[in-house]
Amino acid sequence: MNGADVVVKFMKSKGVEYVFGYPGGPVLHLYDAVYRHDLNHILTRHEQGAVHAAEGYAKATGRVGVCFATSGPGATNLVTGLADAMLDSVPVMAVTGQVATAVIGHDAFQEADILGITMPITKNNYLVRKKEMLLEILEDAWQTALEGRPGPVLVDIPKDVSMAQFDEDIDFEAAAHKAAQHWAEKHARTHHYEVAAQLASIAEALKTAHRPMILAGGGVTLSEGAGALLSTFIEKSGIPVGITLMAKGALVPSDRISLGMCGMHGTPVANTALSKCDLLIAVGTRFSDRTIGNPSVYAKKRFIVHADIDAAEISKNMEVNIPVVADAAAFMEALLTIELPQNKLDEWADWKREVVSSKHGIRTDFKAEGVLKPQELVQAVARVVPDALVVTDVGQHQMFAAQHFPIQRQRSFITSGGLGTMGFGLPAAIGAALGRPEDQVILFSGDGSIQMNIQELATLKRLGTNVKVFIVDNNCLGMVRQWQETFYEARYSQSCLTDNPDFMAIARAYGLPAIEISAREGLDEKIAEIMGMQGPVIVHCNVAEMENVYPLIPPGKGPQDMVGVKE
Amino acid sequence: MIHIVVAKVASKTGVLSRVAGHFTRRGYNIQNIAACETHDPEFVHLTISIEADERDVELVINQLSRLADVIEARDASKFPSSVERQFMLIKVACTPTQRQEILKIADTFACRVVSIGMENVIFEITEEPSKLSAAARAFEHYGILELIKTGSIIMED
Numbered sequence: 001m002n003g004a005d006v007v008v009k010f011m012k013s014k015g016v017e018y019v020f021g022y023p024g025g026p027v028l029h030l031y032d033a034v035y036r037h038d039l040n041h042i043l044t045r046h047e048q049g050a051v052h053a054a055e056g057y058a059k060a061t062g063r064v065g066v067c068f069a070t071s072g073p074g075a076t077n078l079v080t081g082l083a084d085a086m087l088d089s090v091p092v093m094a095v096t097g098q099v100a101t102a103v104i105g106h107d108a109f110q111e112a113d114i115l116g117i118t119m120p121i122t123k124n125n126y127l128v129r130k131k132e133m134l135l136e137i138l139e140d141a142w143q144t145a146l147e148g149r150p151g152p153v154l155v156d157i158p159k160d161v162s163m164a165q166f167d168e169d170i171d172f173e174a175a176a177h178k179a180a181q182h183w184a185e186k187h188a189r190t191h192h193y194e195v196a197a198q199l200a201s202i203a204e205a206l207k208t209a210h211r212p213m214i215l216a217g218g219g220v221t222l223s224e225g226a227g228a229l230l231s232t233f234i235e236k237s238g239i240p241v242g243i244t245l246m247a248k249g250a251l252v253p254s255d256r257i258s259l260g261m262c263g264m265h266g267t268p269v270a271n272t273a274l275s276k277c278d279l280l281i282a283v284g285t286r287f288s289d290r291t292i293g294n295p296s297v298y299a300k301k302r303f304i305v306h307a308d309i310d311a312a313e314i315s316k317n318m319e320v321n322i323p324v325v326a327d328a329a330a331f332m333e334a335l336l337t338i339e340l341p342q343n344k345l346d347e348w349a350d351w352k353r354e355v356v357s358s359k360h361g362i363r364t365d366f367k368a369e370g371v372l373k374p375q376e377l378v379q380a381v382a383r384v385v386p387d388a389l390v391v392t393d394v395g396q397h398q399m400f401a402a403q404h405f406p407i408q409r410q411r412s413f414i415t416s417g418g419l420g421t422m423g424f425g426l427p428a429a430i431g432a433a434l435g436r437p438e439d440q441v442i443l444f445s446g447d448g449s450i451q452m453n454i455q456e457l458a459t460l461k462r463l464g465t466n467v468k469v470f471i472v473d474n475n476c477l478g479m480v481r482q483w484q485e486t487f488y489e490a491r492y493s494q495s496c497l498t499d500n501p502d503f504m505a506i507a508r509a510y511g512l513p514a515i516e517i518s519a520r521e522g523l524d525e526k527i528a529e530i531m532g533m534q535g536p537v538i539v540h541c542n543v544a545e546m547e548n549v550y551p552l553i554p555p556g557k558g559p560q561d562m563v564g565v566k567e
Numbered sequence: 568m569i570h571i572v573v574a575k576v577a578s579k580t581g582v583l584s585r586v587a588g589h590f591t592r593r594g595y596n597i598q599n600i601a602a603c604e605t606h607d608p609e610f611v612h613l614t615i616s617i618e619a620d621e622r623d624v625e626l627v628i629n630q631l632s633r634l635a636d637v638i639e640a641r642d643a644s645k646f647p648s649s650v651e652r653q654f655m656l657i658k659v660a661c662t663p664t665q666r667q668e669i670l671k672i673a674d675t676f677a678c679r680v681v682s683i684g685m686e687n688v689i690f691e692i693t694e695e696p697s698k699l700s701a702a703a704r705a706f707e708h709y710g711i712l713e714l715i716k717t718g719s720i721i722m723e724d
Contacts, residue, residue: 115581120588124634124636186638316626
């Protein structure tokens with residue numbers, strides 16, 4: 001048994017269903033072990049595709065997404081995906097090959113210091129310098145990816161380590177135990193702002209609140225059971241709730257209890273509530289600039305309770321009054337034990353009514369006339385497959401999907417939220433579809449985004465997974481164009497894609513069925529017909545070029561500066 | 568204001584660059600740093616001086632604490648009482664005729680003579696950082712040829 005066998009057996013011991021990757025020189029031993037042990041490996045057509053597919057799988061299932069890549073360029077091609085996983089707290093484990101330990105630092109062929117390169121964009125990364133360290137590192141990396149706030153890890157394995165001989169009776173359990181102990185010890189040392197200690201102050205804050213509001217973030221999606229607990233609390237207290245992009249789908253049933261998405265392209269009601277509330281209970285959110293705009297707008301004007309599993313998020317983007325370091329579900333459970341001030345419930349109900357019945361609706365408005373609007377397309381797909389698992393790329397189509405597709409279930413809106421990675425969508429949709437084979441996966445991509453990892457159409461073709469790819473083609477980089485229109489006096493610098501390739505021909509070249517949508521008439525029927533087709537379908541959708549995503553809170557501004565709200 | 572962050576970290580390859588990277592990534596310039604194995608060879612003690620305000624130091628410490636290899640990170644300015652030391656080697660221009668005068672100054676600042684040459688003299692001094700600066704200022708008049716300091720170390724009293 002060699003080091004490569006240890007890696008593959010380790011993956012099997014963890015119940016890894018799929019590994020996404022791409023072979024190369026220093027991982028030849030690893031790929032030989034993949035072959036001999038029949039590990040379920042998905043060949044993507046680029047390492048970036050592999051890491052995004054691993055992310056898509058992880059986001060859809062909550063399990064660790066695993067990807068393999070070779071040294072040098074193989075490893076550096078993972079960088080964008082690891083950074084993406086870091087910002088969106090996605091448990092991804094990357095295993096890279098490295099040149100032999102004897103030549104590390106000698107600028108050997110296909111050598112790159114991937115440990116140094118990925119240090120700031122991984123939760124932890126490891127170079128296996130000695131074969132004795134291999135198993136321990138694999139275990140530690142696995143648990144690091146999953147523990148607390150999840151995130152990406154990278155294990156770099158030199159060729160001589162994957163070739164080195166190991167005993168057959170290698171003890172996976174002992175290594176797992178040691179890694180678990182490491183994390184248990186680390187957690188035992190850190191106990192800031194525990195929920196039990198803060199509960200009394202939160203109860204006090206509720207007693208004096210006239211206009212309380214809850215802001216639910218991605219932590220509610222990631223924490224098992226948090227969404228249901230939060231829904232219970234919302235129904236019990238009547239406190240209005242807004243969500244961030246990363247919490248889409250976390251609350252059930254979302255429409256009945258949620259004001260919708262807060263932030264730059266959030267709903268008018270959610271943003272209005274955010275600007276008017278006097279007590280904000282934020283759960284599992286890092287107060288991203290895309291959610292809150294300018295933090296100084298909020299400072300000292302409202303009382304803020306902030307619960308996050310990551311102590312480093314406390315007071316990072318927003319000064320808060322009551323910090324709590326806790327998992328979202330644990331926090332919600334504790335919150336449910338608070339005796340609600342009964343005399344306040346009527347006042348809160350009035351406040352919620354005032355917010356919801358304000359002239360601004362939950363959905364944003366657009367005119368369904370002229371060329372087909374991207375919003376119409378999204379709404380039509382949502383009508384035909386309301387319980388779909390929706391994956392998006394990045395840009396206008398992403399925001400249209402977020403605004404117009406009401407997501408019904410947890411982990412069913414998969415998007416690159418923090419890093420905003422164009423090219424994320426197609427491979428992520430493939431990974432998500434493998435993780436959730438029973439679900440109908442819908443990918444909304446753009447004519448810009450799809451071309452950033454279009455080679456993965458080959459992966460899609462080979463797998464035949466049930467992904468319906470909607471290329472929302474507006475002949476431009478829509479979001480860039482919109483900003484140029486809004487903030488740069490319509491100087492459309494490098495954002496026009498009027499000479500786009502023939503996407504239908506591309507789909508056919510990859511051996512995939514292609515369908516075109518241009519008309520408003522019979523839209524639902526056409527989409528229903530597409531959904532009736534087995535396996536992947538590429539749907540090329542011609543939509544209006546000049547449509548903008550509204551409402552828009554300009555960068556650095558607050559909810560009161562929202563523009564594009566139709567009266 | 569200069570803040571001293573102390574951290575106990577696992578003695579692993581790359582841990583120093585991991586920790587230092589955390590500071591530079593957030594735009595802090597490390598003024599000085601001391602790193603050495605503790606009495607337990609499994610751990611390294613780091614002392615890092617940075618220019619930052621109190622809130623930033625708290626953020627940096629929270630972020631450092633979540634690194635897998637960081638056992639504990641603290642802001643030394645929160646120590647109720649402490650002893651801080653820095654070590655300096657200083658080479659001062661010194662002709663034989665100036666020697667007595669310079670050695671007298673050295674004595675005042677508790678500098679130890681390391682070597683005496685025909686054109687210079689080298690002192691070593693271990694003291695609080697402010698005393699090191701004061702000593703250096705006193706020698707400025709004669710000409711400082713070279714000055715090398717280690718990072719500060721600080722211990723809770």
